[in-house]
Amino acid sequence: MSRPDEPTSPPAPKGASAAKLAPASASRAETVAREDLVMFINACFSCTGQREFYGDARGQSVSIEFLHEYILGNYRRLYARTLAAGINHFNMAQIVQGLLATGREARPEHREEEGALIRAALRVLPPQRAFRVLGALREARVNNRRARAVARDYLAGRPDVHFDAVKYRAKVRAAAVHAHLKLPGEVGPFLFRGWNQRVYETPLFEKFRAGHYAAASIYDLPFSIAEGLARKHEVPRDVFLSKIAGQMTAGEKMRLTEAAARERRPVDLKFDLARAPLTKLALYALSLHPDERAPRRDELHLALQRSAARAFSRAPSPLGKVAAVLDRSYSASGSSEKRRRPLAVALAASYLLRAAAREYRAFWTPSLQGDGDELLVQARGQSALGRPLAEALAWGADLVVIVSDGFENDPPSGAEEVSRVFRARLDPERRTSIVHMNPVFDEEDYAPRALGAAIPTVGLRDAEDLLTMLGFARFADGMAKLDELEGYLASRVRELLGRAPPRAGAKP
């Protein structure tokens, strides 16, 4: 295990807590390095550069861009390895871009691993995001041998390049031009010679061409492409939706249903709730008005339970007696860009913990109204974390998970005081662990907002990651050393690189 590159520039951002006292055994540089990395990885779980309830999009993106530059400049190798830590797609894309733009600074002995990580990360990303990274290289005027090779390998690894060429036409073309790619078969002429100049042998290309002249041909195209052509042929919306439904991905159906409900023009699209990922499903359930949610309660409940069981079976680590303090205050309603995301993560986390724990109890705050059915939860009221935390501890949980954005006001720093006094007076041997999972990035702290020194805070991307993140919490706690963090990252890297390239299906 090698040391990380020494920090070359002294200014650490606020919150890097360079002023904290280093343990006697670890050198100061090591402590700083560990704290910087934990901060960065935490940020990479929660920040998407989008507007949050408290922070605007500009502040969020300035803050996260600074973090990326700082870590890339000082800890390049660990920066690359963060790609394997299960961070969100936005930050994966940022890291890939950052690494490709500064390839010269990579040390020769690290090059191979870095390249493999970049390739693996691109395969993990959804295609539109991966293509956008390749397109962004063009805008940033980054063009080197490695970047071209990465683009070539990515395209070669795609399961159906014809489908990509139709669905992501502009993006594929930008990547191909920039990286001088050799394209197979008719893809080249399709992208560059004007698609309407000839008849194609590739069925999908031919459908695309025909779709411009005949409305009947658009229903074999990907939804997003057909949507524009339907407009051109003036196909009525409901006719179009009923015929195209077979071509839509589950995500598209869910998104469209949500958006239509928001505009009070509901559409009827059948999709299998139980197949959706847990957090997505929770987001969908919460997008329904409570009056609409109540009659569909059993259906939603069952789907959430199944989805939670599936998520648990993927990383089965059973838990003992678990309590969750779940924040449903008004700030959990998120922003117009992330509607109800913090609340959905809390709801999904509740289902997952119920599936994973031997004994489980949820403490919503403010407490749920009516008969306490958590599926009917709404983001309303103040943030009072202290009291439910105290109640959860009084219930006798071995593990208390707090899901909250970290803003607390009734009273301020209540959870901090409860945990501090609990550790000092009642549980000095730390038999009970308390972990704070924060789905929201706070631009001013360069990290998810914490609830005081006695509770480790980790960023949470999706509720599905919660069980993995419990393992990461010991680094946020400051108990584990830098070596352990490096070891943890190295094991995640082996996991990512060892995995066979997933068959990223064009459509499910």
Added chain:
Amino acid sequence: MAKRAPLMRDVALRGIEIAPSQVRGGVRLVPLLREAVKEDLRFLQRDYKEAATIVSLDGELRAPGVKYVGYVPHGLVVSWSDDGSPVAAFGAQMARPDGKRLGRGPGAVRIAHRMVKREEGNRLRMLPLHIAMEGFLSLCFEGPDVAWSEYSKHAISTGLSPRWERVASGYAIPGLADALRVFEIHERQVGVLVFVADALASAFVVSHPEDYRVLHRSVIEDFFGELMIHYGRLPPTGHLSKLGMDDGRVEGVADLVSEIERMRAGWASFHGFMAEGLLARPLSTKQVYQAGPFALQRFMTDLRPSEENHIGEAIVRDDGELEYLKTYRLSSAQSRRAFLLLQLAKARWNVDAAAAGMGTTRDDFVQRLAAAGFGYLLKEHVLKAARA
């Protein structure tokens, strides 16, 4: 018939509990929660879009008489029941505006009949905060009742008219809109104390939590003292002293819950202390309207030129419970003006006696009057003599 509610002696927030504050930038909002919610007094906002509203305070809409002119973005419609039964829910038909609209487009003006006007049934339309401001402006409005030779002809014949004051819109206070946006409304919340740079700017209370939820954003349309614009530009206050737990009192897990409640109580009494400039001051109160068991009153704290002074209006139930409150913090110039007028009135408008009462000379007193903007009440040679 219900008995009359007594005049308010102080703003003691009877029936209301204070909860810990929520801070955003330089603005601190303190939620006020009602202990027992009753359903018999409900509020509804009625929007006016006109650039100005002219209120005829006496007489008919267009008849000559005293007028109040101001920017009134919204009025409040109050419904009550005499016997404590719940008031029926409002419908959308309540949006029909009252009074008359003159002109069109951005220059339109609304004329309204009185500050507080009874509409059909148990329903009252009032212009919030303007009731209090009208009371403030009409302070000693009649002018000198003895024709002392110092006063100009104008002052003797028409009193202080036209009397005007300048105020700031909530939109002008940096950070207030944002603070109201991210504020998390409590379940039983019926009111809020607004602090800017930890100085009390305003208090607002209604009777029912649902009404508060609707009216929460309307606080931005209220007016504030100009001082608050400057306070809003000060650096963010952040947390005041951190109220913590006492380690020694915790013996078991159950104590943690009681300690949290103690922390909340600590915050409440601390905010009460912060708002003492309003809550702990004797008031001079006037009855404005009696509606069943509810009395609409307007008040002013006793004037202390060197301290914060508030004016406001309130609805009090006959058992003394506070059902509605809206206050405005006077700027120091406004306090000074009111103070000087009261001194004059106390001395029956005799300039020498008023000067003596304040322990100062006649020239100084005249100069202070002129500096406060009341030079137009005095004859030119009196002012000149004072300046010489």
